[in-house]
Amino acid sequence: MTDMSDLKSENQWMSEERKALLGKRHRTERRFKMLGLGAIFIALAMLVTLFVNITSKGYSAFVQTRFEMNVTFDETVIYPNGDRSAQAIRGASYGNLIRNTLRAEFPDVEKRRDLRSLFGIVSKGASRQLRKIVMEKPSIIGTTTAIWLIASDDMDMFNKGYIPRNVVEADRRVKDKEIKWFDHLDAKGSVQKVFNWDFFSSGDSREPEIAGIWGAMVGSFYTLLITFAISFPIGVMSAIYLEEFAPKNRFTDIIEVNINNLAAVPSIVFGLLGMGLFLNLAHLPRSASLVGGITLALMTLPIIIISARASIRAVPDSIRQAALGLGASRQQTAFHHVLPLSMPGILTGTIIGLSQALGETAPLLMIGMVAFIVDIPGNITDPATVLPVQIFLWADSPERAFVEKTSGAILVLLSFLVFMNALAVLLRRKFERRW
Amino acid sequence: MSFTPLIILLLAICTFGYWYGSKKALTLVPEQGRVDRGQPRQFGTFVVIWAAVPPVFLFALWSVFSIMSGEYKNKVFNQIDQIILPVLLILSTVLGCYVAINKIKTGLRVRKTLEFVIFAFLILASTVSVFTTIGIVFSLLFETLNFFEKVPVFDFVLGLNWSPQTALREDQVGSSGAFGAIPLFAGTMLITLIAMLVAVPLGLFSAIYMTEYASKTFRAIVKPILEILAGIPTVVYGFFAALTVGVFFRDVGSSIGLDVVSESALAAGVVMGMMIIPFISSLSDDVITAVPQSLRDGSYALGATKSETVLKVILPAALPGIVGAVLLAVSRAIGETMIVVMAAGFAANLTANPLEAVTTVTVQIVGLLVGDQEFDSAKTLAAFALALVLFLITLGLNVIALIVVRKYREKYD
Numbered sequence: 064m065t066d067m068s069d070l071k072s073e074n075q076w077m078s079e080e081r082k083a084l085l086g087k088r089h090r091t092e093r094r095f096k097m098l099g100l101g102a103i104f105i106a107l108a109m110l111v112t113l114f115v116n117i118t119s120k121g122y123s124a125f126v127q128t129r130f131e132m133n134v135t136f137d138e139t140v141i142y143p144n145g146d147r148s149a150q151a152i153r154g155a156s157y158g159n160l161i162r163n164t165l166r167a168e169f170p171d172v173e174k175r176r177d178l179r180s181l182f183g184i185v186s187k188g189a190s191r192q193l194r195k196i197v198m199e200k201p202s203i204i205g206t207t208t209a210i211w212l213i214a215s216d217d218m219d220m221f222n223k224g225y226i227p228r229n230v231v232e233a234d235r236r237v238k239d240k241e242i243k244w245f246d247h248l249d250a251k252g253s254v255q256k257v258f259n260w261d262f263f264s265s266g267d268s269r270e271p272e273i274a275g276i277w278g279a280m281v282g283s284f285y286t287l288l289i290t291f292a293i294s295f296p297i298g299v300m301s302a303i304y305l306e307e308f309a310p311k312n313r314f315t316d317i318i319e320v321n322i323n324n325l326a327a328v329p330s331i332v333f334g335l336l337g338m339g340l341f342l343n344l345a346h347l348p349r350s351a352s353l354v355g356g357i358t359l360a361l362m363t364l365p366i367i368i369i370s371a372r373a374s375i376r377a378v379p380d381s382i383r384q385a386a387l388g389l390g391a392s393r394q395q396t397a398f399h400h401v402l403p404l405s406m407p408g409i410l411t412g413t414i415i416g417l418s419q420a421l422g423e424t425a426p427l428l429m430i431g432m433v434a435f436i437v438d439i440p441g442n443i444t445d446p447a448t449v450l451p452v453q454i455f456l457w458a459d460s461p462e463r464a465f466v467e468k469t470s471g472a473i474l475v476l477l478s479f480l481v482f483m484n485a486l487a488v489l490l491r492r493k494f495e496r497r498w
Numbered sequence: 499m500s501f502t503p504l505i506i507l508l509l510a511i512c513t514f515g516y517w518y519g520s521k522k523a524l525t526l527v528p529e530q531g532r533v534d535r536g537q538p539r540q541f542g543t544f545v546v547i548w549a550a551v552p553p554v555f556l557f558a559l560w561s562v563f564s565i566m567s568g569e570y571k572n573k574v575f576n577q578i579d580q581i582i583l584p585v586l587l588i589l590s591t592v593l594g595c596y597v598a599i600n601k602i603k604t605g606l607r608v609r610k611t612l613e614f615v616i617f618a619f620l621i622l623a624s625t626v627s628v629f630t631t632i633g634i635v636f637s638l639l640f641e642t643l644n645f646f647e648k649v650p651v652f653d654f655v656l657g658l659n660w661s662p663q664t665a666l667r668e669d670q671v672g673s674s675g676a677f678g679a680i681p682l683f684a685g686t687m688l689i690t691l692i693a694m695l696v697a698v699p700l701g702l703f704s705a706i707y708m709t710e711y712a713s714k715t716f717r718a719i720v721k722p723i724l725e726i727l728a729g730i731p732t733v734v735y736g737f738f739a740a741l742t743v744g745v746f747f748r749d750v751g752s753s754i755g756l757d758v759v760s761e762s763a764l765a766a767g768v769v770m771g772m773m774i775i776p777f778i779s780s781l782s783d784d785v786i787t788a789v790p791q792s793l794r795d796g797s798y799a800l801g802a803t804k805s806e807t808v809l810k811v812i813l814p815a816a817l818p819g820i821v822g823a824v825l826l827a828v829s830r831a832i833g834e835t836m837i838v839v840m841a842a843g844f845a846a847n848l849t850a851n852p853l854e855a856v857t858t859v860t861v862q863i864v865g866l867l868v869g870d871q872e873f874d875s876a877k878t879l880a881a882f883a884l885a886l887v888l889f890l891i892t893l894g895l896n897v898i899a900l901i902v903v904r905k906y907r908e909k910y911d
Contacts, residue, residue: 098703099706099710113735300624301624328893331835332833338867365627422731451731
């Protein structure tokens with residue numbers, strides 16, 4: 064036993080050496096902490112970069128350049144042979160109307176090559192635009208009216224500043240003469256950027272300026288509907304069986320292990336399953352949202368089962384015992400008491416599973432949902448595409464204008480996902496019960 | 499045959515059965531000494547089940563038969579499909595209804611029947627996932643066996659040359675293609691390695707900071723934000739990797755005199771790593787939180803600083819769990835498709851240089867199967883063989899990871 068003074072004299076932990084060591088250890092501590100904070104910071108910075116990048120590329124997809132032109136709805140062009148039926152109006156050559164309009168606007172353009180590029184400053188979709196106007200209001204025929212015509216993708220890109228003026232002409236997609244025409248229109252106040260309804264209301268197109276995501280959105284809707292209709296009931300029923308009824312035996316074990324493994328199978332493998340089973344064996348229609356929905360349902364099923372089991376397990380046993388004590392059968396207990404109480408949790412898990420399905424691309428490529436589809440799908444067996452696949456397709460297109468469209472579509476997809484996840488969080492906050 | 503009228507008719511019969519059954523239930527004389535007689539709606543449902551099960555069963559049987567026989571445009575087949583099948587369906591429904599209604603008598607234990615049927619459905623539902631797995635294994639296995647009839651197994655497993663483009667005419671040079679899968683697996687491994695180099699340190703350090711240092715509010719705010727990374731669709735990452743990160747690395751490379759292709763393995767790997775960060779961070783978060791507080795307290799009591807505790811006590815204790823998390827992340831990276839399809843190369847290139855373009859297993863599967871394919875060509879079948887290998891690798895990784903994690907859990911439970 065040493066006495067106090069002895070200890071003090073040997074006060075090693077206050078020696079200079081020890082202090083230095085302690086300082087070093089504290090510095091290491093701070094460095095370590097900064098490392099952790101730095102990791103989080105880098106991860107967040109990546110996230111922010113991604114969002115800023117996509118948003119800065121994509122926000123301009125929501126506006127569209129239009130040129131105001133005085134279109135003469137010439138009767139001799141619309142009814143070249145005097146036939147005034149609705150059929151004739153529908154089939155009339157609106158392209159000629161536009162060409163005449165452009166000629167009248169720029170009378171000094173005469174060379175054939177120049178004329179061709181002049182006709183190219185207005186979108187191919189403009190003739191559809193005129194047809195719609197005439198079909199809606201036939202009385203316009205014979206008059207000259209100022210119409211805002213959709214500009215071509217190059218003009219649109221130029222107006223939005225993606226094609227700079229100060230580049231050598233040979234390296235620029237928009238040539239000097241086109242810039243001259245553009246400036247002429249701009250000086251008159253005939254160039255305008257308007258909200259791009261076409262982007263939200265039309266299907267895919269080879270022309271970026273009139274390509275839209277409505278077809279893909281409808282396809283996504285049908286696909287998700289099928290996915291939900293299949294995976295939700297089956298998922299909930301399996302969860303109830305496994306949690307409430309299943310005996311502890313080998314069979315149940317196999318199912319459990321299987322579900323866990325299925326949740327980790329790469330999504331593309333599900334695509335091959337869908338292709339082999341539903342297309343090649345069952346001959347279901349290719350590219351249809353029906354097949355896409357079933358394939359995604361098989362993929363979503365394990366997610367739903369796992370989350371449903373967790374929320375069923377969270378219901379306390381006292382609820383079950385009370386129900387059984389009052390004479391309810393085991394099924395009545397499960398369906399009348401446990402299930403309603405665990406529903407919020409199950410729904411949260413389902414929404415999260417569905418939001419994953421909404422963003423899934425790879426398995427849908429396998430079952431042919433990559434086709435170029437212009438028409439809006441009318442039912443679940445029509446050929447369709449979905450938002451993520453549309454993004455993939457556009458990302459592959461060489462036109463500069465599709466970069467903007469792709470980013471725009473990504474923004475729409477992300478906002479759907481944010482909405483779904485917010486809904487899930489809200490559900491959890493509002494209905495979750497802590498027992 | 500148009501389905502809609504038939505379905506409406508069958509539904510109408512069922513509705514009638516429901517109505518009639520529940521009405522008939524009310525006329526029953528109560529049984530002596532029994533409280534539980536069943537409610538009218540249960541009797542109604544009883545009738546509906548009797549009415550609906552036979553046609554559904556018949557239809558399923560017919561569908562399976564027609565798929566198996568594969569005779570689609572056959573005339574006799576069409577006649578059965580168009581006329582005989584609907585008639586049979588309607589007859590069976592009516593018959594079912596009739597039998598069930600006759601069964602409604604005093605003393606019928608209707609609830610028992612219903613519960614039996616529901617129970618059968620529950621079991622059926624929970625076997626769906628098993629059948630999915632069986633479906634995956636079989637659909638891949640058959641095509642793979644077909645493939646190995648055309649291409650020897652060793653050429654596939656050990657071959658160094660991958661060029662699956664088969665010629666259009668039989669007599670063209672190189673019509674058999676080359677199916678050596680080594681370059682694909684090497685490419686997959688390279689990209690996975692890069693992804694892990696990004697994701698493991700970032701994810702692990704985030705998890706350590708979140709669990710050991712961060713305040714409750716910081717954690718509550720930052721953790722969900724980090725998880726957003728996991729919720730972003732992979733096609734978005736692919737677009738980002740191809741158009742932004744790839745180009746960025748190429749420009750940086752050329753400014754310092756390195757030759758970086760814009761489809762470099764580096765770009766795809768980094769972006770994939772970015773996607774996997776939350777995966778690793780939340781899994782290791784769970785594992786680190788599961789380390790008992792007593793271990794921390796013991797370490798602090800000995801005078802260790804927080805970082806010393808983390809490095810010398812918590813991480814060794816949590817190591818099996820973290821290894822499990824990393825294994826799961828690897829399996830995820832190997833199976834990831836869209837990022838590499840959009841940002842990695844397509845030509846098989848056996849290299850370990852991350853600045854060059856490599857291709858992966860998933861890229862090749864997509865490349866071989868998207869678009870028109872002739873069936874039974876080695877090219878198409880190769881995709882199934884690749885998918886089978888992919889399936890087995892990810893399955894193996896997952897099983898190992900689950901065992902490791904479970905062992906670890908047992909240690910502290």
